[in-house]
């Protein structure tokens with residue numbers, strides 16, 4: 001079961017490829033098919049059957065609110081409980097199937113995702129407003145996450161190992177075994193990759209799943225479910241429920257038959273889930289949350305590389321990434337030169353319809369984010385300085401979408417809410433610092449601890465950065481993204497402090513172990 005493929009793929013680090021013309025042709029023809037499929041009705045999926053909820057969500061594109069993408073049934077509390085029961089009933093057989101057979105099915109699913117990548121990416125551009133390459137990266141990452149977790153099962157022999165013995169007639173085997181039913185609650189911003197990754201972690205290890213996509217990305221959720229169904233997962237092993245977090249999420253958090261929860265999303269929702277999930281005894285709850293990710297540039301850094309990397313991480317997908325760079329600390333001797341480069345690159349970004357080939361920055365996800373952006377900018381004008389951007393982006397063909405300008409702000413106190421809180425929109429705070437020591441102090445002065453970037457050619461400075469920064473995902477001199485762009489099997493993606501609960505990251509070699517518990521099996525002969 002070899003999983004590593006050398007075939008061409010778009011990742012978040014892809015800046016250029018000689019295959020770009022073909023990529024765009026394939027995307028264009030997939031987009032035509034996707035547009036033809038807009039406006040359809042979509043059901044939920046429980047125990048191998050479609051199921052209709054009480055209400056229907058009419059999903060509109062953030063690019064153009066007049067564009068109806070589809071109608072999505074909304075699950076009730078009772079239907080969520082029904083899905084949990086179906087997952088519970090399916091658990092024993094799925095577990096007993098063994099990891100090799102399970103991973104064979106999951107690898108089939110990964111293959112189907114790769115086969116459909118252009119269609120899936122085109123849906124994602126319309127549904128959440130990612131540009132073409134970001135959407136293709138998300139889809140490729142989904143397939144690679146599934147494959148990587150299967151690879152980890154294989155490398156560890158399904159996490160079964162011979163243990164030592166105290167007596168000659170004692171045989172002890174150590175097993176990691178699944179818990180049972182897992183709730184999988186996904187965010188909007190990596191709608192396929194994070195859904196597929198969390199689900200694959202649970203499924204490969206022998207758990208069954210009740211999956212709740214974001215209400216902003218139900219179509220991608222439906223398509224992921226379709227992939228698992230077509231790959232041949234048995235009934236009840238993977239159940240899809242679109243609907244409100246306050247209904248489905250609440251049932252998953254409080255239902256005693258849910259054995260584990262894996263969530264990616266905001267701190268406010270994640271912490272609430274974490275604090276309430278274990279009622280009668282401790283239950284595993286993996287929560288991956290936000291970030292307020294810094295980048296630091298010293299006088300020993302390549303300024304053009306730094307400006308490019310910071311610009312891409314601050315404004316890629318409109319700053320709507322947990323790993324987005326939202327703070328930049330620049331050594332004062334190079335501050336003005338750096339700022340000039342950063343402003344030039346930022347002003348050159350192409351804002352527009354993300355289905356267009358050349359667009360870098362599409363719309364924000366919804367009206368809440370759009371309104372939040374305006375209030376953040378008002379606050380920046382009042383308390384600090386807006387260096388560029390700061391306005392809604394209006395063009396005749398974009399007037400019904402949530403488009404805003406990439407924005408750089410400065411002259412704020414370090415304890416200002418714009419410097420401290422995760423804003424999740426294209427706003428970058430920048431500050432000149434005396435030296436690396438001061439930059440590190442500011443960088444670490446956050447409740448979060450997800451990603452961090454550094455630009456310097458000086459090895460001592462690099463060592464100091466790695467040894468001092470409090471973040472789980474760190475990068476040095478990365479032009480394709482100062483703080484963004486982790487990939488399965490390449491960058492383990494672990495949130496520290498308010499960014500994550502477990503100290504083990506997705507994309508990394510220890511992720512799947514979190515979906516299992518230990519059992520030693522001693523047999524005296």
Ligand code: NAP
Nearest residue numbers: 186187188213214215244245249265266269288289290322
């Ligand atoms: P969100 O608002 O917290 O929603 C995440 C999921 O939780 C959605 O499916 C949502 O459902 C559901 N939910 C809402 N209320 C719930 C409740 N009371 N009980 C259970 N579930 C509930 O987050 P988002 O806006 O989609 O995503 C952005 C956030 O995710 C950012 O903070 C970002 O940093 C974080 N994120 C973190 C990582 C990471 O790896 N650390 C990766 C990506 C994103 P509805 O959509 O129906 O409300």
